[in-house]
Amino acid sequence: MMLPAYPSSPEAAKRFLAFVNASPTPFHAVHNASARLEASGFKKIREVDDWEKTLQPQGKYFFTRNQSSLVAFTLPPNWKQGAGLSIVATHVDSPNLKVRPISKREQIGYLQVGVETYGGGVWHSWLDRDLSLAGRVVVTKQDGTFHSKLIKVDRPLLRIPSLAIHLDRNINDSFKFNQETEFVPILGLISETLNKPSNDGENGKASRSANVTAASIQGNHHPALLSVIADELSVAPEEIHDFELSLYDTQPSVLGGINNEFIFSPRMDNLLSSFSAVDAISTYVSSPNFSVLEGNVNCIALFNHEEVGSVSTSGAESSLIPSLLQRLSPTPILHSRSVAQSFLISADMGHAVHPNYTSKHEDNHKPVMNGGIVIKTNAKQRYASDAIGSFMVKKLVERKGGRVQEYEVRNDMACGSTVGPMLSKIGLRTVDVGGAMLSMHSIRETAGSHDVQNSIDLFTSFFEGFAELDKTLTVD
Numbered sequence: 001m002m003l004p005a006y007p008s009s010p011e012a013a014k015r016f017l018a019f020v021n022a023s024p025t026p027f028h029a030v031h032n033a034s035a036r037l038e039a040s041g042f043k044k045i046r047e048v049d050d051w052e053k054t055l056q057p058q059g060k061y062f063f064t065r066n067q068s069s070l071v072a073f074t075l076p077p078n079w080k081q082g083a084g085l086s087i088v089a090t091h092v093d094s095p096n097l098k099v100r101p102i103s104k105r106e107q108i109g110y111l112q113v114g115v116e117t118y119g120g121g122v123w124h125s126w127l128d129r130d131l132s133l134a135g136r137v138v139v140t141k142q143d144g145t146f147h148s149k150l151i152k153v154d155r156p157l158l159r160i161p162s163l164a165i166h167l168d169r170n171i172n173d174s175f176k177f178n179q180e181t182e183f184v185p186i187l188g189l190i191s192e193t194l195n196k197p198s199n200d201g202e203n204g205k206a207s208r209s210a211n212v213t214a215a216s217i218q219g220n221h222h223p224a225l226l227s228v229i230a231d232e233l234s235v236a237p238e239e240i241h242d243f244e245l246s247l248y249d250t251q252p253s254v255l256g257g258i259n260n261e262f263i264f265s266p267r268m269d270n271l272l273s274s275f276s277a278v279d280a281i282s283t284y285v286s287s288p289n290f291s292v293l294e295g296n297v298n299c300i301a302l303f304n305h306e307e308v309g310s311v312s313t314s315g316a317e318s319s320l321i322p323s324l325l326q327r328l329s330p331t332p333i334l335h336s337r338s339v340a341q342s343f344l345i346s347a348d349m350g351h352a353v354h355p356n357y358t359s360k361h362e363d364n365h366k367p368v369m370n371g372g373i374v375i376k377t378n379a380k381q382r383y384a385s386d387a388i389g390s391f392m393v394k395k396l397v398e399r400k401g402g403r404v405q406e407y408e409v410r411n412d413m414a415c416g417s418t419v420g421p422m423l424s425k426i427g428l429r430t431v432d433v434g435g436a437m438l439s440m441h442s443i444r445e446t447a448g449s450h451d452v453q454n455s456i457d458l459f460t461s462f463f464e465g466f467a468e469l470d471k472t473l474t475v476d
Contacts, residue, residue, distance in 0.1 A: 009260040012279065012456055013449040017253050019275045020265055024134035024248035026068040026304045027150055029092040029271060033278045033302060037062050037072055040282035051327055060285055066304075067136060067148060068092070069314035071324055072278075073299040074285055074463075077292070082334035084341025085325065086296040086466045087428070088280070088459050089316065089419050090273040090348065091306035094266070095121030095441050097185070099133070099245040102220040111187040111222055113158060115247065117179055119307030122442040124175065126247075129443055130156035131185060133228075135245035139235050146241065151232050156250050158185040185247065187225060215241055249443050261370060261449055268445045272435055273347040274302050276452060280459035295467025296341065297328060300459075306348075306419055316419035322426060339427045343392065343466060346384060346420030347455065349447070350374040350407050352436035365408045367436040369448030372403030373458050376418075376432040384420035388475060389431025392466070393458070399465055400457040405436065433458070 006014055023029040038044065042060040045051060055061065057079040062072035069092070076083070097115040105112040117123065134152040141147050160183060165171050177183060217240065218226065226237040233240075253265030263272075277300040284290060284298070305315035312318060329338040353366035367374045375390050376383040397404050409415040424430035435451035 004254065006255050006260055009255050010449050010453055012276075012453040013255060013260075013263060015279065016263070016272060016275050016452045017255070017265070020253045020267055020271050022152075023092075023267070023271060024152055025096075025136075025246050026092040027136045027244075028134065028152060029274060030064055030068055030070045030302065031150060033070055033072075033092075033274065034062065034064060036278050036282050040285055042072055042282075042285075047323070055328075058291065065318075065320060066314045067150075068304040069318075069320060070302040071299065071320055072281060073297050073324070074281065074290070075297055076294050078294045079297065081329045081331075082337040083328070084296040084338055084343070084467075085299050085328070085428075086462055087299045087301055087321070087342065087344040088277040088462065089301045089303065089321075089344055089346050089423060090277050091270045091303045091310075091316070091419060092274050093119070093304050093307050094269060094271070095119030095307055097121075097126065097247040099135075099221075099243070099247075103225070104219075104221050105184060106190065107184075109190050111190055111224060112184045113187050113222070113225065115183075115185060117183075118246070120441055122439070123179060123183065124177070125439075125442040125444065126183075127160050127162040129159070130250045131158040131160070131247045132156055132250050133158070133245045134248050135243060137229060137233060137243040137245075138241045139233060140239040140241065149233055151229060151243075151245070153228060153232055154250070157228065158187055158247060160185050187222060217242060251444070255449055257449075263447045263449050263452075264444055265447070266443055266445065268437060268447045269349040269440050270306070270347075272349060272437075272447060272452060273455060276455035277302070277347065277459055280456045281463060283456075284460055284463045289464055293464060293467075296343075298463040299324070303419055310419060310422060317422050321423060321428075325426070341470075342428050343389075343470070344420070344423055344428045344430045345393070345459070345462060346418045346423065346430055346432045347459075348376075348418040348420075348432065348434045349437050349440060350376055350434035351440060352438050352448075354438055360410075360413070362408055362410045365406050367405040367407050369436050369438070369446070370450040370454075371405050371436060371448075372451075373397055373454055374405045374407050374434050374436050376407045376434060378409060378415045380415065381421055382415040382417040383432035384418075384424040384430035385432045388473070389429060391473070392469065393431055393433055395469055396461040396465060397458055399461045402454055402457055407436075 058077045059075045064070045100114040103114040132153045230237045256262045256264045303316045305312040310316040329335045352369045353361045377385045420430045420432040437447040439445045
């Protein structure tokens with residue numbers, strides 16, 4: 001599909017469009033981030049490797065875990081064990097619908113696909129959208145081994161139709177639906193069996209044959225669905241052994257507004273921050289500053305599962321950051337020194353004031369899109385920002401001539417959270433920031449097209465200037 005050229009629009013926003021359109025799942029986001037890093041000279045290492053034989057001052061490295069999280073870091077020219085880390089932490093997951101392990105469903109002639117909700121989505125926004133499938137699939141290779149391959153079906157396959165107003169006259173007054181029984185996507189029609197009873201048991205639930213092996217999934221999903229997956233991957237259906245698939249909206253992300261000041265897109269919470277982190281560190285290593293700047297190890301961390309609590313092997317509460325700290329500073333003394341010199345920017349999108357719902361914001365804390373980086377504060381520590389972190393961000397933004405905004409939730413509303421508080425428990429100084437956006441967790445969100453560059457500028461300033469700035473501040 002040809003996308004608009006946007007000749008007079010921010011270049012960073014246009015680069016982001018390409019990234020988000022190619023990244024319908026965390027697996028794709030990590031894959032595309034890895035490609036960008038490798039193109040910028042980063043060397044991929046593995047957690048099972050002996051890093052002591054690999055890491056060198058002025059080196060550029062990254063590793064992934066479970067195809068769904070990524071850590072990249074650069075070592076300064078004077079690097080020694082015990083150095084601090086300057087970390088930008090984001091997440092690559094977003095609320096979506098995931099295909100169930102047994103997805104095969106039928107109802108009155110319709111092929112349906114069972115799904116599970118993931119995260120806190122604005123689920124009504126998924127109705128009447130052109131949906132497709134993306135994720136990863138375990139397949140057999142020609143040599144008999146197995147491989148996890150990415151898949152992205154680039155055409156509408158599924159839809160969750162809403163109910164016509166004629167059948168629910170109160171739909172505009174009190175719209176509610178059951179997420180289990182009234183939120184099941186349709187895949188197609190069983191036209192040849194419209195007048196025949198289903199052989200799959202009550203309500204079309206899949207039955208498993210006694211001769212199906214434990215490694216076979218053929219009885220769990222519609223043959224038509226497996227056929228689509230097999231065709232996309234150029235394998236036979238029986239060579240598919242398992243998968244993790246999510247639904248995504250096939251409508252591309254675009255710039256919009258009278259002056260292209262907006263981005264209309266899915267998954268901007270939090271791929272906008274993730275893209276900006278990757279872009280910043282990739283661009284930074286090609287600048288003259290990279291070969292001369294001393295100080296901290298610069299690092300980005302893209303986590304999975306933030307939308308469901310971060311408790312996983314690839315989430316922020318995993319061993320990813322503690323392990324990195326330990327491997328770069330392996331003795332207790334060096335490790336303690338490294339933590340004390342480190343600083344973490346937790347970058348996650350924030351809430352712009354809504355013109356139709358201005359009362360949802362505290363009177364003096366109403367961030368706007370394209371108004372600059374938002375510093376997020378919460379006295380109950382749902383955000384990890386404090387005066388020290390806020391000061392640091394303001395000075396770093398000031399280096400690039402940018403602006404900052406403040407956000408704090410109303411006392412009569414609950415506050416969301418980020419990866420910041422949980423990572424601060426390691427002992428890292430932490431601040432929570434983000435770009436302002438509308439319709440967070442909708443299938444189509446709205447953000448400012450200039451805020452991509454605003455985020456990149458902050459992260460670049462952080463990589464370039466944090467160590468020197470930190471020397472000027474006395475706290476303890």
